[in-house]
Amino acid sequence: xxxxxxxxxxxxxxxxxxxxxxxxxxxxxxxxxxxxxxxxxxxxxxxxxxxxxxxxxxxxxxxxxxxxxxxxxxxxxxxxxxxxxxxxxxxxxxxxxxxxxxxxxxxxxxxxxxxxxxxxxxxxxxxxxxxxxxxxxxxxxxxxxxxxxxxxxxxxxxxxxxxxxxxxxxxxxxxxxxx
Amino acid sequence: xxxxxxxxxxxxxxxxxxxxxxxxxxxxxxxxxxxxxxxxxxxxxxxxxxxxxxxxxxxxxxxxxxxxxxxxxxxxxxxxxxxxxxxxxxxxxxxxxxxxxxxxxxxxxxxxxxxxxxxxxxxxxxxxxxxxxxxxxxxxxxxxxxxxxxxxxxxxxxxxxxxxxxxxxxxxxxxxxxxxxxxxxxxxxxxxxxxxxxxxxxxxxxxxxxxxxxxxxxxxxxxxxxxxxxxxxxxxxxxxxxxxxxxxxxxxxxxxxxxxxxxxxxxxxxxxxxxxxxxxxxxxxxxxxxxxxxxxxxxxxxxxxxxxxxxxxxxxxxxxxxxxxxxxxxxxxxxxxxxxxxxxxxxxxxxxxxxxxxxxxxxxxxxxxxxxxxxxxxxxxxxxxxxxxxxxxxxxxxxxxxxxxxxxxxxxxxxxxxxxxxxxxxxxxxxxxxxxxxxxxxxxxxxxxxxxxxxxxxxxxxxxxxxxxxxxxxxxxxxxxxxxxxxxxxxxxxxxxxxxxxxxxxxxxxxxxxxxxxxxxxxxxxxxxxxxxxxxxxxxxxxxxxxxxxxxxxxxxxxxxxxxxxxxxxxxxxxxxxxxxxxxxxxxxxxxxxxxxxxxxxxxxxxxxxxxxxxxxxxxxxxxxxxxxxxxxxxxxxxxxxxxxxxxxxxxxxxxxxxxxxxxxxxxxxxxxxxxxxxxxxxxxxxxxxxxxxxxxxxxxxxxxxxxxxxxxxxxxxxxxxxxxxxxxxxxxxxxxxxxxxxxxxxxxxxxxxxxxxxxxxxx
Numbered sequence: 001x002x003x004x005x006x007x008x009x010x011x012x013x014x015x016x017x018x019x020x021x022x023x024x025x026x027x028x029x030x031x032x033x034x035x036x037x038x039x040x041x042x043x044x045x046x047x048x049x050x051x052x053x054x055x056x057x058x059x060x061x062x063x064x065x066x067x068x069x070x071x072x073x074x075x076x077x078x079x080x081x082x083x084x085x086x087x088x089x090x091x092x093x094x095x096x097x098x099x100x101x102x103x104x105x106x107x108x109x110x111x112x113x114x115x116x117x118x119x120x121x122x123x124x125x126x127x128x129x130x131x132x133x134x135x136x137x138x139x140x141x142x143x144x145x146x147x148x149x150x151x152x153x154x155x156x157x158x159x160x161x162x163x164x165x166x167x168x169x170x171x172x173x174x175x176x177x178x179x
Numbered sequence: 180x181x182x183x184x185x186x187x188x189x190x191x192x193x194x195x196x197x198x199x200x201x202x203x204x205x206x207x208x209x210x211x212x213x214x215x216x217x218x219x220x221x222x223x224x225x226x227x228x229x230x231x232x233x234x235x236x237x238x239x240x241x242x243x244x245x246x247x248x249x250x251x252x253x254x255x256x257x258x259x260x261x262x263x264x265x266x267x268x269x270x271x272x273x274x275x276x277x278x279x280x281x282x283x284x285x286x287x288x289x290x291x292x293x294x295x296x297x298x299x300x301x302x303x304x305x306x307x308x309x310x311x312x313x314x315x316x317x318x319x320x321x322x323x324x325x326x327x328x329x330x331x332x333x334x335x336x337x338x339x340x341x342x343x344x345x346x347x348x349x350x351x352x353x354x355x356x357x358x359x360x361x362x363x364x365x366x367x368x369x370x371x372x373x374x375x376x377x378x379x380x381x382x383x384x385x386x387x388x389x390x391x392x393x394x395x396x397x398x399x400x401x402x403x404x405x406x407x408x409x410x411x412x413x414x415x416x417x418x419x420x421x422x423x424x425x426x427x428x429x430x431x432x433x434x435x436x437x438x439x440x441x442x443x444x445x446x447x448x449x450x451x452x453x454x455x456x457x458x459x460x461x462x463x464x465x466x467x468x469x470x471x472x473x474x475x476x477x478x479x480x481x482x483x484x485x486x487x488x489x490x491x492x493x494x495x496x497x498x499x500x501x502x503x504x505x506x507x508x509x510x511x512x513x514x515x516x517x518x519x520x521x522x523x524x525x526x527x528x529x530x531x532x533x534x535x536x537x538x539x540x541x542x543x544x545x546x547x548x549x550x551x552x553x554x555x556x557x558x559x560x561x562x563x564x565x566x567x568x569x570x571x572x573x574x575x576x577x578x579x580x581x582x583x584x585x586x587x588x589x590x591x592x593x594x595x596x597x598x599x600x601x602x603x604x605x606x607x608x609x610x611x612x613x614x615x616x617x618x619x620x621x622x623x624x625x626x627x628x629x630x631x632x633x634x635x636x637x638x639x640x641x642x643x644x645x646x647x648x649x650x651x652x653x654x655x656x657x658x659x660x661x662x663x664x665x666x667x668x669x670x671x672x673x674x675x676x677x678x679x680x681x682x683x684x685x686x687x688x689x690x691x692x693x694x695x696x697x698x699x700x701x702x703x704x705x706x707x708x709x710x711x712x713x714x715x716x717x718x719x720x721x722x723x724x725x726x727x728x729x730x731x732x733x734x735x736x737x738x739x740x741x742x743x744x745x746x747x748x749x750x751x752x753x754x755x756x757x758x759x760x761x762x763x764x765x766x767x768x769x770x771x772x773x774x775x776x777x778x779x780x781x782x783x784x785x786x787x788x789x790x791x792x793x794x795x796x797x798x799x800x801x802x803x804x805x806x807x808x809x810x811x812x813x814x815x816x817x818x819x820x821x822x823x824x825x826x827x828x829x830x831x832x833x834x835x836x837x838x839x840x841x842x843x844x845x846x847x848x849x850x851x852x853x854x855x856x857x858x859x860x861x862x863x864x865x866x867x868x869x870x871x872x873x874x875x876x877x878x879x880x881x882x883x884x885x886x887x888x889x890x891x892x893x894x895x896x897x898x899x900x901x902x903x904x905x906x907x908x909x910x911x912x913x914x915x916x917x918x919x920x921x922x923x924x925x926x927x928x929x930x931x932x933x934x935x936x937x938x939x940x941x942x943x
Contacts, residue, residue, distance in 0.1 A: 025198020
């Protein structure tokens, strides 16, 4: 005397189908988030284009990021710095109007970090700039980007690879970066 | 395929929708949290992001006056270190000074002026504007001044020096009030008096530990809490290890081993209150053994006749042989230096004890000598001595009760906490119609105020300091703000200057801010003859002083030395310390000692709270130190809660069994037991000052805080005593190797000292 599992399967069919559809939805949702809200290229409060500034107009990186060669932080330009040019340049564009609103309110622009290292990593910009590492080595071809995107993985192995190939002095020492 | 009905369709759409939503949420949740890059609107000129800027200033966490260097990033102080150029701190700083950033960033700071709305002391305050607060205070002061009743105003502040002291002086003078008092619990009032009596000096001398080869300290925990611990530690280090082939010897005399006692070659636990007797016993031996060669030898011999080592041995609890050995080695190892203070200076005969210690310095001829007692030139900016002792504050309390005080302005001092409960200061304050507090924190005294005018911390204020005691030559330093004020607070000096403007006292106090006042004051210092003053402009001078963080002159005091005669010990009461409480009912001497938290002002700083006590390693809270034999007799061990009871009150704390304490002494740290003072200080431990007897040293009126007897009663309760140490015992592990005195080739003297160090109490 045998017991058939077929009736049970038949009874479960709607549930299985529901779960399957749910799982497919999960995948779609996950993919959509990565595709439309990428962590490597977040939407910024102002659609600032590095392509126009650094690419088309060939403004050197360190014209705005003045601290890179002498501080651990590259420094994001002050609102004042943007305004000094844009008082005259392209004043009627909608994005520049947005900038001028921040300036009128004397509020900083809350840029979103694209290249963010964990707090336990000591990364001095000045060391790298002074050693002649091009900005693009880590930041990618920023001068071609309409919206900045993180190209490099910024993981420890990736850092160490570069330290190895360039035979950086003490470049593989833990305390060089974790101090 | 089965036909799909409407319900199936809706179910699948629902499942799909939930799935997509869940997928989005999942993807978002595993993303690195979004961080912002906030630019400056207008970049500051003084610094660049990511690059540290160091500012030199002056520490005010204790009265030592160390120079500090503060590392700031993006306009925020990050760490405080000693200023290498400043002669007091020489690049070093103590834990209290390091913890200064916790005062600045403390979440319990008062952020805006407050006005009392509930019953006094119930904590009901409402915010007020500075203008409202100051004009309401000015309205109260104006008629008092106009009617010649200025003396009904009292300003009670922490010990201040330099131009802030000057501003306070002038303000009270203009109000027509004599009632300007400073109160610091740990101020060495008896030491000032003893030095004045022996040397005729208004200011403390410089104790040249650095060049001393032999130091005998009577109760002064100079490495931990006495006067200027950072500077003393530097001197001590040099004396011990800074000179090739020379190791300064150092003996500590105190009933409970302090940090200094632990560092000493020999620790002698004389009976509390007999330190002066012991000093005169040493003096007797120095004179009778012919080590003193002055012309007035016979005079000294006759005055010291009743203090022979033999006769003081039983009273002090130190063997005659030990006294003679100490006296001989002290007199023969020159330069030698005797210092006294701490608990030894705070007996009812404290001044006599410290006079006896000073006599030792005279007898071995180290007055004005390198490695001895070096007399300081007067401070560059001097102000009258205003430190109030217990008697003065009791008189103030009495005046308050009589209704002769209308306004009390309290500035950064906390007498409600740092006075014995027997003084009933709190109740006296409640009789004062208007109490104004200038404080950064809601401490016990501020909680009673009607008007709270929140002051800057020292890291946000302008000021200057002329260390007292000095370092043998004129030194001054300007304290500059190292950060923009974090809250709606003002510097104490600026508050007083603003009040002066409102009261029309601009003639005597013409400055708008303390910065103006300092500039003018330092202009005078510049004109008076700063080195190269003619060559440089005042601006250059000012900027260079700010940059260096210190200014000094390379001149030492010359001229004749004070003549010390044997008359200073004529009526000495070194043998008559008085204690509160009969010895049979209250068998133990209470020995309160200054802890990591200083006099309690450091209790709201988390770093200090979590710093283990250097001797017992106890962290957080209060404890009662008992000798193992005492603990055994009482049947208690670590963590047993006991009541410590004096004639004037009772407190409970857990026992910490501690080997380096006399069996008849009970030691408790000062600093805990705050009822107010913020989340880190409140409701933690007990305040031993509360049970002290209101005994004073009669010539100075200073509180004799080592002269209370107590009894110890086990309560039967137990708590876990938080200690970072394991056991103090060897337990057969051979950690402490010992050898018999007779087998050491270096001589019995050294090994006798070694044997005396950790556990053994020297007794008659």
